[in-house]
Amino acid sequence: MKNDLLHQRECFNRRAENYYRTRNGDKQLLLRDLMYGELLKDVKIEKEKILVLEPMCGYGEGKRILETHFGNRICYEGFDYSDEIVKYAKEYLGDINVYVQDVTTFSSNKKYDVIIIMGGGSSCGIAWAAGRTEYVRAA
Numbered sequence: 001m002k003n004d005l006l007h008q009r010e011c012f013n014r015r016a017e018n019y020y021r022t023r024n025g026d027k028q029l030l031l032r033d034l035m036y037g038e039l040l041k042d043v044k045i046e047k048e049k050i051l052v053l054e055p056m057c058g059y060g061e062g063k064r065i066l067e068t069h070f071g072n073r074i075c076y077e078g079f080d081y082s083d084e085i086v087k088y089a090k091e092y093l094g095d096i097n098v099y100v101q102d103v104t105t106f107s108s109n110k111k112y113d114v115i116i117i118m119g120g121g122s123s124c125g126i127a128w129a130a131g132r133t134e135y136v137r138a139a
């Protein structure tokens with residue numbers, strides 16, 4: 001299991017630059033905006049500022065997606081186990097709270113308002129809590 005994780009992480013490290021470039025192509029961006037626009041169109045969180053966690057965040061695009069489709073201000077935190085990807089995220093997205101962390105060993109005492117997990121192409125998942133009710137939505 002540990003070797004599998006290491007092997008997988010090396011693959012993501014090697015693909016970091018290419019992954020960043022292809023993910024930011026016009027058609028890719030348009031597809032994700034349409035998809036998340038539909039997924040989030042009736043979601044309202046009654047707080048001015050929300051605490052967001054994006055595990056396996058890649059380049060931290062969850063921040064842009066939520067800023068685009070939610071009206072709330074976003075206090076963002078993301079992590080990824082690929083140090084190369086985290087380096088790119090910081091280099092290209094500027095002052096973003098992204099750090100190196102393996103999701104299988106992650107724990108936190110914080111209460112996040114939204115946890116977003118995005119797939120590389122066409123899959124996505126979002127979980128959010130409003131008061132005591134929890135929601136999960138995936139596409």
Ligand SMILES: C[S@@+](CC[C@H](N)C(=O)[O-])C[C@H]1O[C@@H](n2cnc3c(N)ncnc32)[C@H](O)[C@@H]1O
Pocket residue numbers: 005008012023055056057058059060061079080081082085101102103104117118119120121
């Ligand atoms: C398919 S990509 C999706 C990245 C990003 N969410 C996106 O939509 O662009 C999967 C990401 O998860 C990261 N990842 C895979 N396994 C992980 C683990 N065990 N812990 C943390 N990150 C992991 C990879 O480094 C990669 O950046």
